[in-house]
Amino acid sequence: MTTRSRPAIVVAATPTSNGDLHVGHMSGPYLGGDVYARYLRATGRQVLYTTCTDDSQSYVVSTAHRRGLAPDELVRTSMAKIERSLEAMGTLMPGLPPIDDRYRTTVLDFLKELHAAGRFQLRKVQLPYARNAGAFLYDGLVTGTCPSCLAASCGGACENCGHPNNFDELLDPKYTIDPSDTVVFRECEILVLAMEDYRERLTSYYAARTPRWRPHARQLISELLSKPLPDIPVTIPGTWGIAAPFPETPGQIVYPWVEAMPASMYATWWTATQLGRPTTEVDELWRADHDAELVYFHGFDNVYHWGLVDLVMLLAHGDKYTTPESNVCNEFYDLDGEKFSTSRNHLIWSASSPPAATT
Template identity: 55%
Template sequence: MPGQNRPAIVVDTPPTSNGDLHIGHLAGPFMAADVHARYLRARGREVVFSSGTDDSQTYVLASARRKAMPPEELCGRSWHQIKHTLERMGISLDGFAPYDDRYRASVRTFVDDLYAAGKFELRTVRLPYSERTGEFLVEGLVAGYCPVCLVFSRGGLCETCGHPNNFDELLDPQSTVDQHDPVTHRETEILVLPLEQYRERLVEFYERRKDRMRPHTVQVVRELLAKPLPDFPITYPIGWGIPAPFPETPDQRLNAWVEGIPAVMYCTAFADEQKRGGPDGSADDELWRAERDAEVIYFIGFDNVYFWGLTHVALLMAHEGKYVLPDAIVSNEFYELENDKLSTSLGNVLYTNDLLDEVPRDLIRFYLALTCPESQRANFSRAALDKVADLRVVTPWNQLAEVVNKVTAASGVTDELPVSQAAQARAGAVAARFRVCYEIDGYSLTRAADLIVAQTERLLLAAQALDPSAAGTSSALADLFLELRTLISCAAPIMIDLAASGAEAGGFTCRLDDEATRVSTVKPFRVPAIEAAAPSGA
């Protein structure tokens, strides 16, 4: 469980490499993971924050077929697009790993060990089958109606209720590439991980961690554990993905969802090497080993709870204590665009790079934090972004900066000034409230963004009350600058450019440890303004 001295591994589930990232991708796991990683670093924690791409997903194959292009080309193009977008948004990954031979070797080692230990079993199952193409249709290649909630769903998992739909459970299945392609079912043998064998351990796992998960995650896990757990497919008889190395399943591929844990282990190792300047000969799973006692924190979309929360945890458990288990799973709901479902295929999409061409990233990050879909669906609106960013951030902050800079210049104060104990207490109280928002037990970017607004308004009132000609102005300025430094530091995980310019101007480091607000003196500095967004449609 959490501890200040434990190294932290922050996991952002690797995005599927079937296109660039739209605004919904950023509003969910990426922003949440980035802010928490930045917070942990500001607290002095050792952190490895990594990601890569999920090239083996059948969604890649389906997208490539619809685009009439080789899937390998789509993967390569998407990797570069996604990496570029994350860099522009300031997502503070320690490394963005390539999908390469080392990746595939890491996955092979992970599953080979489980196979050698007899953890997989051979099953005869019925799978959707395309009579026209002569191929099995699984995961992103097939759609139908969920057998649990009856809502239209892709294969493998229902995005609406979060329940799996393995094998032949989808109702009225159809091809996602060609809706007119007749779909039947055929039997085949595959290897599976019998999840039911891990029931007791999974129940205990969630009982210990239920307070570090959001209500919807706890609910769907409770529903899943209330009935027999399905077998988890380890191999599929398809032609895309990593070849399955098992004699019982010749010519089959590993289920892309099996790659999840060894993939993030590999991404963690790659990112750690980037931080340290090169490899040190360690195995790709070294930082995940139990003896390293890392705190692992997942940031996922709700639709991934079943895979990352049950099947992947079971795969870790199957290694019988070799690896740490995740300490927390932070899920998010769906983000809509102009009150409609984000959909690339239907043309209702806003790519993050396009928005970055018009709006400073701090304002995007603030708006995404304020409106992020933490526990229910939320909506992105460009008009709302313009209005909210101006009224709640740009205007009040720039008024604050203007007043403070004018008073400072008029007072002539330039040297270090002593701060009062009362100011230290106020700064400590503010930092404590932000820490509540950034700690996993009460993690909320929405409340943190609200705090930025509220504290800006409070300090603006304090600044407007200053009289540069009055006695005691230098003491009041000193207290105000301490609180300004504190607010900038507390906002830093979200508003990264304001924090960088403020820290540079003030000659301080944006820290969020317990000692950050206990400074005895501060030096006045020119408070930076926030750049406004270009009007929508300009």
Template identity: 55%
Template sequence: MTATDGSDGRPVLVIGGPPTTNGDLHIGHVAGPYVAADVYSRYLRATGRDVVYASGGDDSQTYVVTSAARLGTTPPELTVKSWALIKGTFEAMGIAVDGFAPTDDDYRSTVYNYVNRLYELGKFRLRTVRLPYSERTGTFLVEGLIGGDCPTCLADSRGGICETCGHPIDFDGLLDPWSLLDPSDEVTYRETEIMVFPLEEYREQLTAFHAAKASTWRPHLVSLMRELLAKPLPDYPITYPVAWGLPAPFPETPGQTLNAWVEGMPASMYCSTYGQRQRGLQPPSTDDAWRAEHDAELVFFVGFDNLFIWALVHVAELMAHEGRYVLPDTILTNEFYELDNEKFSTSKGHVVWARDLVAEVPRDVARFYLNLTAPEHARTNFSQAVLDKVVGERLVEPWNELATTLAKLAAEVSGDAAGAGAPLPVVPGTPARIAAMISRFRGCFELDSFSLSRAADLVVQHTARLRADAQRALTEEHDALRVRAGDLFLQTRALITCMSPVLVDLAAQVAQNGDFEPRMSADAFDVAHTTAFVVPGLSLRTAAADHAVPPAATTTV
């Protein structure tokens, strides 16, 4: 597929950072990278671009171990159950991931091919490091197994990365460390040899890469990269002496496992391939889509708390493959999404599961509100009361008034509320109005100015405008009414096209009721005649008995 409107025709690979399979997804999870990546992918398809949106479960994280212990299950059992829950939640939210890949043999071979290639190219180093250690269990405590205070910002943190400031935490860097598996356990330190990836060796390449992106990427990401590149970059652990994870393949580190974060890039490559296979394609290798010769546009959607990994470590890994792979064109980051102005906490029951939300409100309503309140540049907040009030007053009521008035117009000009009858004329100025509307929406969906909240505002603005125009049209004489009806139905059709990446079910319903394929191009609406059509209404509530999904609280963290 190639672009139909002069836009970049390169294939696009969209990656939603693989969620840890230690439970289901709450709305704080989906409001960040996953809804945004879905909207962007749907937009690309509406402009004729060839896109694969992929993700997959992150089974190897040590957070799986601590979650399984708290829930009284085993890590393998938890990952299997969580993978199915997450996949179901994506489907319930209308997040159309082309491939939500399982951790199968092809996944594992892709990971091993990736790390072995770097090993054979001499990109890793063997280092002696000091790690937290449990004297009682005789095991090392890393990443999600160890808590403490961040040495950079002093916030409560876990090993590896601080989710508050985004800075990496050295192997023994946590202040006042404690074991998440047993807070009463004494934590000491022991030295051990592990394999590391020396990030400092890629300083010059990383600095140039981020300098080239600074003018178009989000400010918080840019400022964090400047902070991190202003000081020596750490050695990044490739292996850990822990039991959970994929066994490390290197002879120098027997009995160790791969650091789960190392799976990020090969996992994403496999997820892209899995997505292609789901669409009936058969790429020659599981990393083929990412090979430099195909010149794909690579886009990551990730939370701010993981940027050290995605914007430095993973980029350096791709560079270390010496031209084999494309580098990311854009890393689109989000901030935290809160619940009633407090951080989501599954352990305290302060949470709204995404699947529970769409069991009570139509997913178009949920998606619209998550777009309107998207945490793009600062923390934002979910509130059920605000959802009801804001979406009801700004979207549902005005849209339904527009739909009702258009049905009256259709009946007036054709004798049929469904719009059967002769084509309706369109005045010459209407396509220019539609072109202006499409241009504004496209500005919200293009990556250099991507904004879900502004797109949602545009939906509100144009719904109110067309509602007012439709109500005025009812007062006009028959001949003038036919012209006004033609303009209104064509503009409404264009608005539904522009809304289609967000309000997926409304667009699908229009498509089912007639000849409608969302194509976000002005020339698609440069016509002299149009027809009336049934404009579906919106509801603020759905019958829970008809759409209920089993609650997931007992199986999540």
């Protein structure tokens, strides 16, 4: 972080709208981000502290199924609860921005620019597939064993060791919604962003920035850079999320994790507007010529995504956008030996009234 008199953008990792915030959320990134934002403001800095709900995550689908709700109903009620909890906590955030057409346009414009510049590549990959349901599985729709640490893990990345397990890498995959369904692997063509193409810039960035990171997160980045970097899925065959507009992948959706950077730009723009500082372009405050100090607050399970994937999403735009000065990463709180998890219903809610028990 810097002591120069620069505008600052502080982002708490976008919460998945599959329940209220729990104690791990509140005492970790949301409290940490709020304290830092207050410190900056007290020293006379102009600061925007922001986040927005992550509605496209497949964990919304799996949690909605477990609770007997429609996904859009779960999103609506969860967003209201999250906003109420942030307000009760007294954070500097003016609220949560609506996930509306302006949000979706921001996400798609960010990705379309990369597509037009030839940054994405069409790849044939093997994806887990639930035979009876007739559905490709990813992230919260699939569970199994992490190939890196052999702990139980969902798809995408392991919460225990932080390593990714894209595509067919998860061992012994099971369909989250119906574990009795037979899971096989099927070939599918998707668009990806090749992280390996950015190794030189990544190496330079981390050499300059990670000395300020906490040791566990810094170690994970070192481990990831010690081997070939995985491709980032940009599209995925699914039904919940933003429809992908690219002709190469008809019927697919935008992979939820690549929404984070344009989502954060949108949230920054909305927050500025609420505070009487409107900007013409949604991404204006993130542009390099604005020279904002950008700081992320998130948990260890998001080091791969917020610390690496999202950085590559910015670097893919060349020198257009600023890059984070620091990633402030907190460790997990455990409950009976398991991390707090909304999707697994294993947590202590921050609200006074927990959700009704479900079977």
